[in-house]
Amino acid sequence: MTLYLRLYWEFFKTGLFAIGGGMATLPFLKDIGATTGWFTQTDLMNMLAVSESTPGPVGINMATYVGYTVAGVPGAIIATIGEVTPSIVVILIVAAMLAKFRDSKVVADAFYGLRPASTGLIGAACAGVLLQVIAGITSASAGESLLMKFSWDGAINWRGIVLALALLFFTRCVKKTKDLHPIVFIGISAVIGVVFRFAGV
Amino acid sequence: MLWELFLTFAKIGVMTFGGGMAMLPILEREIVQNKKWATEEELVDYFAIGQCTPGIIAVNTATFIGQKKKGVLGGIAATLGVVFPSLIIITVLAGLITNFAHLAWVQNAFAGIQVCVCVLILNAVLKLLKKSVVDKRTAVIFALVLLGSMLLSVSPVWFVLLSALSGIVLKALEGREAK
Numbered sequence: 001m002t003l004y005l006r007l008y009w010e011f012f013k014t015g016l017f018a019i020g021g022g023m024a025t026l027p028f029l030k031d032i033g034a035t036t037g038w039f040t041q042t043d044l045m046n047m048l049a050v051s052e053s054t055p056g057p058v059g060i061n062m063a064t065y066v067g068y069t070v071a072g073v074p075g076a077i078i079a080t081i082g083e084v085t086p087s088i089v090v091i092l093i094v095a096a097m098l099a100k101f102r103d104s105k106v107v108a109d110a111f112y113g114l115r116p117a118s119t120g121l122i123g124a125a126c127a128g129v130l131l132q133v134i135a136g137i138t139s140a141s142a143g144e145s146l147l148m149k150f151s152w153d154g155a156i157n158w159r160g161i162v163l164a165l166a167l168l169f170f171t172r173c174v175k176k177t178k179d180l181h182p183i184v185f186i187g188i189s190a191v192i193g194v195v196f197r198f199a200g201v
Numbered sequence: 202m203l204w205e206l207f208l209t210f211a212k213i214g215v216m217t218f219g220g221g222m223a224m225l226p227i228l229e230r231e232i233v234q235n236k237k238w239a240t241e242e243e244l245v246d247y248f249a250i251g252q253c254t255p256g257i258i259a260v261n262t263a264t265f266i267g268q269k270k271k272g273v274l275g276g277i278a279a280t281l282g283v284v285f286p287s288l289i290i291i292t293v294l295a296g297l298i299t300n301f302a303h304l305a306w307v308q309n310a311f312a313g314i315q316v317c318v319c320v321l322i323l324n325a326v327l328k329l330l331k332k333s334v335v336d337k338r339t340a341v342i343f344a345l346v347l348l349g350s351m352l353l354s355v356s357p358v359w360f361v362l363l364s365a366l367s368g369i370v371l372k373a374l375e376g377r378e379a380k
Contacts, residue, residue: 015255015256015257016255016256017255018255018256018257019252019253019254019255019256019356019357019358020252020253020258020356020357020358021220021221021222021251021252021257021258022220022221022257022258022259023220025257046302049302049303050291050294050295050301050302051291052219052302052311053218053301053302053307053308053310053311053314054218054287054290054291054294054301055214055215055216055217055218055286055287055290056214056215056217056284056286056287056290056291057214057217057219057220057221057223057224057257057258057259057260057283057287058219058220059220059221059256059257059258059259059260060214060257060259060260060283060284060287061287061290061291064284064287064288064291064292065291065295068291068292068295068296069295073292076288076291076292077288080284080287080288083256083257084256084257084260084280084284086255086256087254087255087256087257087260087261087264087280088260088264088276088277088280090254090255090256091250091251091254091256091261091264091265091268091276092264092268092273092276094250094254095264095265095268095269095276105372106369109368109369109371109372109373110365110366110368110369111246111249111365111368112339112368112371112372113339113342113364113365113366113367113368113369113371114245114246114249114361114364114365114368115242115245115246115249115329115332115333115339116333116334116339116340116342116343116346116364117249117342117343117346117360117361117363117364117365118245118246118248118249118252118329118333118361119245119326119329119330119333119334119343120342120343120344120345120346120347120349120350120360121248121249121252121346121347121350121357121360121361122222122225122248122322122325122326122329123326123343123347124346124347124348124350124351125220125222125322125350126222126319126322126323126326127347127351128351129219129315129318129319130319130323133312133315133316133319134316139351141354142354145354146353146354146355147352147353147354148351148352148353148354160312160316163313163316163317164316164319164320167316167317167320167321168320168323168324171320171321171324172324181230182216182226182227182230182321183216183227185317185320185321186216186218186314186317186318186321188317189313189314189316189317190310190311190313190314190317191310191313192313193309193310193311193312193313193314193316194306194309194310194313196309196313197305197309198309198310198312198313198316199305199308199309199311199312201305201308201309
């Protein structure tokens with residue numbers, strides 16, 4: 001019982017302090033492993049690899065996987081619920097406040113500035129992954145420095161570039177395929193990835 | 202309605218490969234186009250708030266939309282929906298195959314999916330641009346945040362807070378000029 005409580009508490013803290021999405025939970029999960037001895041850093045990296053390559057948001061997959069590793073199926077459920085509890089509470093409060101101040105000019109003005117910024121953040125995340133996947137350029141924060149550190153592994157993924165261009169064409173230019181459900185393109189890309197050995201293995 | 206929220210978000214959870222951002226194209230299709238539970242603008246707002254509030258963006262967005270449709274219970278139903286597939290898939294995989302991520306076909310399939318998800322997000326961003334960049338000033342905010350977030354190692358929280366503040370200031374200055 002104490003294990004379950006501890007598990008809930010550790011993930012509750014992660015959900016409360018990790019701001020900025022699933023990847024932001026990673027340092028907290030590292031810390032959980034280090035302080036409790038439930039799993040090693042290598043275990044965590046393996047769990048991250050699985051979480052990234054299975055359906056479901058990475059952050060949730062990670063919580064489920066770590067919880068399962070520590071205490072089986074009940075652990076998976078408890079860890080995940082622990083991680084989402086703070087989000088639910090905070091968002092319900094924010095949503096209630098927004099509903100109350102919906103007609104306020106200040107809120108409308110704030111969103112006028114927020115919307116392009118939010119789009120910019122999504123665009124930057126997308127560009128970052130695209131650079132990494134297609135051109136082998138990785139960026140990482142370098143210790144205390146405010147500037148990101150970029151590194152290039154020298155490999156250009158030509159197959160990836162061709163697939164990306166083909167997908168852009170079919171999702172934007174071809175009338176017949178433009179309105180297909182996104183999951184159709186995801187499925188086709190998975191098959192193409194396997195057939196043409198996209199990961200090189 | 203609660204059941205419908207749960208089911209819809211479970212479906213969205215299954216179709217998400219990657220982080221919360223990967224959910225965007227799916228949300229656009231299922232929530233904005235099919236169900237019409239939210240507008241494009243609301244989706245951008247939820248993502249903005251999701252990036253500066255605690256927790257996973259996918260969960261924050263699900264809670265928001267659920268809350269809007271059916272109050273507190275709706276928020277909880279949508280969130281349980283979005284985490285449900287992960288619970289099933291991960292527990293089954295973890296129990297059956299220990300080195301799932303190292304299988305060659307899984308790696309290859311995922312490398313293909315990654316390219317696709319990027320393109321889908323890019324399409325979604327282009328769509329959101331039309332709704333969020335409405336004049337020169339919003340275009341400047343977009344460009345600054347895009348570059349800043351790519352080049353600087355700063356938490357997104359700062360971009361969100363600063364841009365909200367500049368929205369208020371810009372509009373206040375505009376009001377003064379009009380007088």
